Amino acid sequence: MVFISVGFLFGNWATLIPYIKQKFDLNDAQLGLLLLSFPIGATVMNPFSTFFINRFGMLNTTIIGLILLATTFVCPVGASCLALTSFSLIIVGMCLSVTNVAMNTCVTSLEHQYGINIMSTCHGMFSAGLMFGSIAASILRGMKIEPALQMGAIAVVITALVLLLRPTILGIHEEKIIEEESGGGGAKFILPKGALLLMILISLCTNVTEGTMADWTAVYMRDIVQTDDYFIGWGLAGYSMFMSLGRFVGDALIPRFGGNAVLRTGGIIAALGITLAIIFPYTITAILGFTLVGAGVSCGAPILYGSAARVPGMAKGAGLATMNTFSMGGFLAGPVLIGFISKSISLPFAFSIVAVLALVWAFLVNRVKLY
Structure with missing residues (x-):
């Protein structure tokens, strides 16, 4: 429920980015700078995330964080x-x-x-939420529903669901999770090196790809493909759908073929999709291309998060927090660079750089053991 809710929020927000651009009459570079605000906040808070986990517990932190996320x-x-x-x-x-x-x-x-292996499935639920959110937002945009009213209604529903399910969630999981983590020495932010550093470099590439798809797909569909308002969010929806499917089967694929092989193949597929x-900036072909990107990048986060949590000598929260802090640079730099490159040259050229980064991560996975 948590993962799908976060995805649903992002799907709605990403589809509304062209609305924000039009509302303030922004060019691509200005939009990129505006989108920089989001990862700045995430990057600043990342080193402190483990404090909240240790202070309030993982589940309480997740629940409170989701309510605040939906509201803000x-x-x-x-x-x-x-x-x-x-x-x-x-x-x-x-x-x-x-x-x-958390x-x-x-x-x-x-x-x-x-x-058990559920990381990929959980991230698949996020992608499913992203897909449903982008489709819902596209329909509502076509109906000319006020965006603030749209996001407000979603916040109310998610908050109500979280409060309704909170006792059940805490009663089922909290004690066992705390017991397992209590001997881990606590989660502390650390400077990356060795295997974790390579994972972060790979994550930078995957995060640039994910950030570009989330923030610029709807803009690409409107400005380059010049599709109808009802279809602006369908590029992101196709991307999210195949990302979701890839993550749902990822828990079976990763143990069988290994994280390295899955992520290497994904990089090649993502590059082909972009x-x-x-090359073919039409509604159908663009949606198809973005669906391939979703399939290619789908297992990136589950593999990298799972691998970061298994680095020897680190508490799970420490590896994840460190991964988040540094790899967030992909989300931070990606949308901004796309905006400036798009304004200076073109949005398709900016997307071609993302395709190259997908090939870079396909090469880098040969240098580190992933799970």
Whole structure:
């Protein structure tokens, strides 16, 4: 429920980015700078995420973080000026950071406790939420529903669901997770080196790809493909759908073929998908290209999060928090660079650089052991 809710929020927000661009009459470079606010907030908060986990527990932190995330997402779309929109995105990023580290730490603890593989499936639920959110937002945009009202209604529903399910969630999981983690010495942020550093470099590439798809797919569909309003979000929806499917089967593929092989193949597929959308900028071919990108990048986060949580000598929360802090640079730099390159040259050219980065991560996976 947590993963799908976070994805649903992001799907709605990403589809509303062209609305924000039009509302404030921004060019691509200005939009990129605005989108920088979000990862700045996440990056600033990442080193402190483990404090909240240790202080309040993983599940309580996840629950509180999700409620705050849903509530604060109303602010960027309802802000009356660009400065307030930017500030709101910083706050949203901070809420996401804490929620993200907490919910992924819960998953890795459950995997270790019960000897199961569910990380990829959980991230698949996020992707499913991203797909449904982008489709819902596209329909609502076509119906001319006010974006602030849209995000406000979503926040109310998610908050109600979280409060309704909170006693059940805490009663089932909290004690076992805390017991498993109590001997881990606590989760502390550390400077990366060795295997963790290579994982972070790979994650930078995958995060640039994911960030570009999330923030710029709808803009690409509107400005380059010039599709109808009803289809603006379908590029992101196709991307999210295949990312979701890839993650659902990832828990079977990763143990069978290994994280390295799965992530290497994914990089090649993602590069091909972006190339297709660039060469054939039509509604159907662009959607198809973005679906391939979703399939290619689908297992990246589950593999890298799971591997970061298994680095010898580190507590799970420490590896995840460190991974989040540094790899968030991909989300931070990606949308901004896309905006400036798009303004200077073109958006398709900017997307071609992302395709190259997908090939880079396909090469880097040969240098480190992934799980």
